[in-house]
Amino acid sequence: MRVVVIGAGLSGLVAARSLANQHDVIVLDKGRSVGGRLATRRIGDARLDHGAQFFTVRGVNLQAQVDDWLERGVARVWCHGFAGRQDGFPRFCGTEGINSLAKDLARDIDCRSSQMVFSVRQTEDGWNVVIDDGSTIGADAIVLTCPVPQSWALLAQAELAIPEELFRRAYHRTICLLTVLDRPSAVPEPGGVQFDPGEESNPFAFIADNQAKRVSKVPAVTFLATQPWSTEHWNDSIAQLRHLLLERGRPWLGNATVIGAQIKKWRFAGPVEPWPEPCWVDAEHQVVLAGDLFAGPKFEGAFNSGLAAAAAVHDFS
Ligand SMILES: Cc1cc2nc3c(=O)[nH]c(=O)nc-3n(C[C@H](O)[C@H](O)[C@H](O)COP(=O)(O)OP(=O)(O)OC[C@H]3O[C@@H](n4cnc5c(N)ncnc54)[C@H](O)[C@@H]3O)c2cc1C
Structure with missing residues (x-):
């Protein structure tokens, strides 16, 4: 056939x-x-998983x-x-x-x-x-x-x-921030933080340090927003999303300077x-x-x- x-x-x-x-x-x-x-995704020398982690x-x-x-x-x-x-x-x-x-x-x-x-x-x-x-x-x-x-x-x-x-x-949505850093992040070992759903003030579901995961040779962190946050901010501009998520993600970046930041939106991230x-x-x-x-x-x-x-x-x- x-x-x-x-x-x-x-x-x-x-x-x-x-x-x-x-x-x-x-x-x-x-x-x-x-x-x-x-x-x-590759950004310069960095490599970041931005769907499944x-x-x-x-x-x-x-x-x-x-x-x-x-x-x-x-x-x-x-x-x-x-x-x-x-x-x-x-x-x-x-x-x-x-x-x-x-x-x-x-x-x-x-x-x-x-x-x-x-x-x-x-x-x-x-x-x-x-x-x-x-x-x-x-x-x-x-x-x-x-x-x-x-x-x-x-x-x-x-x-x-x-x-x-x-x-x-129905499928839920996920907004994702990809960052490339000039030095290692402050994401704790083993380079991943998984948050409990329902912590309303927290916009993140998962944070992954792609360098600690050994996917990227240079420091690079992926931030996945929660389903409620992603839905609420779906129509924000890319510049707004980058600003909001970078601000909230700052504590996980330690002293690093962000040298590259991109947004990815998944309309069909996963089934409800x-x-x-x-x-x-x-x-x-x-x-x-x-x-x-x-x-x-x-x-x-x-x-x-x-x-x-x-x-x-x-x-x-
Ligand atoms: C941000 C994010 C984080 C995730 N994290 C995890 C995780 O940590 N662990 C885990 O187990 N799972 C995770 N998942 C879920 C996991 O990635 C998915 O369950 C799985 O990859 C789905 O595979 P699929 O083949 O069903 O669909 P998809 O991977 O969506 O494949 C469907 C394909 O169809 C193609 N397509 C659509 N329309 C057309 C068309 N008209 N013509 C031609 N091609 C078309 C698309 O381009 C796509 O490649 C995550 C998903 C997302 C989005």
């Missing part, structure tokens, strides 16, 4: 890898590179992948808990940033970046995937792994019985309420929706949803 996977985030790449030995698989992503929310492992499927990554030096253990709260569970990171895990999953796969899918249309014997350059790719089966509201928009012209509660699922199934499948029309909405949020949820999507497609053939 020709299978087109839309979205080269974690779930799409995992699905594509599982399918590629038996099917003709093409992965399309609108981004300049693969990874989606597994995002690492780390991940944990509960199930055997992800454990097998992590064992392989550890053996090949693609991932490593960052720590076993954050400032003042060591709980013994490993937090893993990408050796060269979280995006390097996506790049590793994409190796030897036909992944096409800068390919924004405009719509997917049903044909007599499958699907036409329409890309923003006007070209069309025919497919027997499609796997959509964008955040579900985006997948829904692509499917607007298709006649599918997608439950309304599914495409109406997960969907109870690991993916949504229409076997008659050979379409699957997958992503971190489905198999539990976060890294492992996206990973497991990608596997579930591949299993569903294998069953089509």
